Amino acid sequence: MPRVLGYAEPLTVAPGEEIRFMVGTLDGPRRYRAEIVRLVAGDTAPGAMKTVRLPTSIDGEHVGVPQAIDVGSYAIVDHPEAFGELARFTVQAFVQPTRVPVRPVPSRQVIMGTWAEDRGAGFALMLDEAGALALLVGGALVSTGVALTARRWYHVAASVDLVTGTVAVRQTPLTDHTPSLEQPVAVTATVQASPPPAGALYLGAARHGIEDGRVHTTWHFNGKIDRPTLARVALSPPAMLAAATARSTAIPAEDAIGLWDLAADIPTDRVTDRSPNHLHGRTVNAPKRAVTGHNWDGSEMDWRRAPQQYGAIHFHDDDLYDAGWRPSLTTTIPPDARSGVYALRLEADGGPEFWAVFYVRPPRRGPRPPVAFLASTATYLCYSNYRARMRPGPAELFIGALPLVDTTDLLLMHHPELGGSTYDTHTDGSGVCHVSRRRPLVNVRPTGWLWNLFLDLCLLDWLEAHGQAYDVVTDDDLHAEGLPLLEGYATVLTGCHPEYASREMLDALAAYLGRGGRLMYMGGNGFYWRVSYPAAHPGMIEMRRAEDGTRAWVEATGEYYHSSTGEYGGLWRRQGRAPNALVGVGFVAQGFDRSSYYRRTDASRDPRARFIFEGIDDDVLGDFGAARGGAAGLELDAFNASLGSPPWALIVASSEDHSNAFQLVNEEMNVSFAGSDGRFSSAVRADMVFYEHPGGGAVFSTGSIAYVGSLGHAGYANNISRLTLNVLRRFLDPAPFATP
Amino acid sequence: MFAIDPSRTDLALEFKRRPFGPHSPELQAVLNVLRSSRHCQNLLLVCTRPHAEWMLAEKQPGGLPPRLLTDRVFTSLEDAEWHAFRIRWEAVTGQPLSALDRA
Numbered sequence: 001m002p003r004v005l006g007y008a009e010p011l012t013v014a015p016g017e018e019i020r021f022m023v024g025t026l027d028g029p030r031r032y033r034a035e036i037v038r039l040v041a042g043d044t045a046p047g048a049m050k051t052v053r054l055p056t057s058i059d060g061e062h063v064g065v066p067q068a069i070d071v072g073s074y075a076i077v078d079h080p081e082a083f084g085e086l087a088r089f090t091v092q093a094f095v096q097p098t099r100v101p102v103r104p105v106p107s108r109q110v111i112m113g114t115w116a117e118d119r120g121a122g123f124a125l126m127l128d129e130a131g132a133l134a135l136l137v138g139g140a141l142v143s144t145g146v147a148l149t150a151r152r153w154y155h156v157a158a159s160v161d162l163v164t165g166t167v168a169v170r171q172t173p174l175t176d177h178t179p180s181l182e183q184p185v186a187v188t189a190t191v192q193a194s195p196p197p198a199g200a201l202y203l204g205a206a207r208h209g210i211e212d213g214r215v216h217t218t219w220h221f222n223g224k225i226d227r228p229t230l231a232r233v234a235l236s237p238p239a240m241l242a243a244a245t246a247r248s249t250a251i252p253a254e255d256a257i258g259l260w261d262l263a264a265d266i267p268t269d270r271v272t273d274r275s276p277n278h279l280h281g282r283t284v285n286a287p288k289r290a291v292t293g294h295n296w297d298g299s300e301m302d303w304r305r306a307p308q309q310y311g312a313i314h315f316h317d318d319d320l321y322d323a324g325w326r327p328s329l330t331t332t333i334p335p336d337a338r339s340g341v342y343a344l345r346l347e348a349d350g351g352p353e354f355w356a357v358f359y360v361r362p363p364r365r366g367p368r369p370p371v372a373f374l375a376s377t378a379t380y381l382c383y384s385n386y387r388a389r390m391r392p393g394p395a396e397l398f399i400g401a402l403p404l405v406d407t408t409d410l411l412l413m414h415h416p417e418l419g420g421s422t423y424d425t426h427t428d429g430s431g432v433c434h435v436s437r438r439r440p441l442v443n444v445r446p447t448g449w450l451w452n453l454f455l456d457l458c459l460l461d462w463l464e465a466h467g468q469a470y471d472v473v474t475d476d477d478l479h480a481e482g483l484p485l486l487e488g489y490a491t492v493l494t495g496c497h498p499e500y501a502s503r504e505m506l507d508a509l510a511a512y513l514g515r516g517g518r519l520m521y522m523g524g525n526g527f528y529w530r531v532s533y534p535a536a537h538p539g540m541i542e543m544r545r546a547e548d549g550t551r552a553w554v555e556a557t558g559e560y561y562h563s564s565t566g567e568y569g570g571l572w573r574r575q576g577r578a579p580n581a582l583v584g585v586g587f588v589a590q591g592f593d594r595s596s597y598y599r600r601t602d603a604s605r606d607p608r609a610r611f612i613f614e615g616i617d618d619d620v621l622g623d624f625g626a627a628r629g630g631a632a633g634l635e636l637d638a639f640n641a642s643l644g645s646p647p648w649a650l651i652v653a654s655s656e657d658h659s660n661a662f663q664l665v666n667e668e669m670n671v672s673f674a675g676s677d678g679r680f681s682s683a684v685r686a687d688m689v690f691y692e693h694p695g696g697g698a699v700f701s702t703g704s705i706a707y708v709g710s711l712g713h714a715g716y717a718n719n720i721s722r723l724t725l726n727v728l729r730r731f732l733d734p735a736p737f738a739t740p
Numbered sequence: 741m742f743a744i745d746p747s748r749t750d751l752a753l754e755f756k757r758r759p760f761g762p763h764s765p766e767l768q769a770v771l772n773v774l775r776s777s778r779h780c781q782n783l784l785l786v787c788t789r790p791h792a793e794w795m796l797a798e799k800q801p802g803g804l805p806p807r808l809l810t811d812r813v814f815t816s817l818e819d820a821e822w823h824a825f826r827i828r829w830e831a832v833t834g835q836p837l838s839a840l841d842r843a
Contacts, residue, residue, distance in 0.1 A: 046790075046791050103802070104802050390784060390799060390806055391799060391801075391803070392782050392799045392800075392801055394775075396775045396783070397772070397775050397776055400760070400761055401759070401760060402783055402784065402796075403784050404784075404785045404786075404787065404817070405784060405785070405786055405787070406786065406787040406788075406790070407787070407788060410805060410806070413805035413806065414805050416803060427803065447790065448787075591761075593760040594760040594761050594762070628760070629760075657762065658762070659760070659761025659762040659763070660761050660762055660763050660765075660768045661761055678762070679762055
């Protein structure tokens, strides 16, 4: 496994601008080598890797030290003096725990409190190691002794009177539509403890201590916390019963220390206190907001329409937004550096290299080459730190072969603090819907799994081999800057798998086509999921796997709307913007054991498509390639006029003879039926499509992720390479395309 | 439920000769059993030297790292697939496939 890791900031940089790298070593300080390289071709075969070194000030050997990651989300109200010397107080909240108890290593889970492990002081309302509600104050712990049930809502409360030495704790299961025999539990105990000292209040965690000058946390809560309140009075047991019966955590303003309204400021990291004290806080590590609260009744699915039913935050002990590492290396990209995909290559102690990938965009002013490669940075990020294949599950059944990883991937299983991908689930089983580039990204590299960026390098290598100048632009910049990023390019080529797209990205691409642009969609399963870029969390993507689609997990009911933008999450296909309307095809099937080939159709003889097949006599196209042996494979898209594929589009080739592993995706079948695999169903195919756009431009789509893996076959002398070159040359010809 | 007929070693031979599909429907049925069996679902292939060496590993519950099975190093994906098929077949049917070693 690599012994040195890192990440870049910013993700994209123009020549002449500065870039920083956060580097950390594993298992103690060690020397490491660093250099910046431009990635031209990935490690598809022995000796195939091509990189071009970019001389910079950081070339050479450095001494690195470990940099910690404080994984786990929480909220902090950093007004220590407001929570000190409380001799009497009551803490209340609604909670829905999702991991009870924590196993295999038992852990406490703090709902709310000031507990500081390094000081051994404070208070905390929490679940104890067995999952029972407990109140910790000073050295005293009072537990109900009855574990809560995962995914059930409770009213929880603890009343503390340190003058009389009385602590009362009460957990009350809320009734809903799920049958339950569970009863409320109330415990009153006598304790001896001093009023806790001043300290910041945490929701969902306790302070662990200071490391590297930063607060680190522990005892993270897994689950939802709703309407937490803190009063400066000790409620009597009858008053606690009355509050639970009334399903209320409210307290009179005059008694309040804090009345936190978690339904306020949902798109942000702010936590709003409605009490007169204005003890506002902030979330850390981007817990999930816009989640259903204890009172959600299903009458509304959109948090903006019923915010009072969305007053909860879902915390996870493995949430991670910002690793927060200190910059280790800083340099300025030379003004004459060409646009491209770059990486800081790190190596220590002869271990595998680690790649911190970034992008040099074209100069902000000046001439542009005619071609732009649109790097699928949204998709790369959504797949980053993908660990699901390394966990027990049915991966082999949908891959059609053994899941394949390398020793660098194993790093993720040894270092869970690196966080997961949007294909993973949290430790409580809920889906990871936030993914951030502010951490080492273990699998965004030119090695390992031939997928996404690694596979896209086959396309860049092919452009280089043909002497075609190109710029590299990114999803992230397209989202932020829109159409101006693409203006001036005669042709834009996508990567092999631009699966994740924001509305802003789709709008820009549609406008580009509307102005006569030419788009080569060089992959499959593109423009599939909606994502958003939260303004409050730069470098992060939010996505919700709502309603339908081929999903690694299923979004929680009632939580389909993004917290950051209010957008309805899920498939673009379900939101009136199926990929078919943009690129003529949409996702239909996937399988990963062996890729197949295309066969030319009669429509390919249409004079409109003549330019595509110049110099090609073969009927069979792409029965070779680096991506599982063929050009048609991994994930496949097909033409579908009912989803918006232009009726005049030509399907110039379709794939066939797919293996049993290729299955029709579930959004393609209303009722599950047999015979839906590649051996039986003609719907399992990739359609290669060309259409003239009314704006004067055109679209060419391969409909297959594996396609670009065939470009370099036999020294680029093959029918896929020739066909692609034919298309590119015509697309670079300014002569407009006329619609039929 | 479908059960593997241990006498159908012809299907094992089909897999050995072509571990990556398409497969006959009968072999696919066998694979469905072997890959979904509770005891067989936990295998993973780890590349330990790029393009040259792979080891099987056993996935672990609870988020723990896979356990590398270091007793055997494979020099091709096909060899690793065949070995996984063999040990699963034997685990499920109780019948060894050693007769196919030289096939």
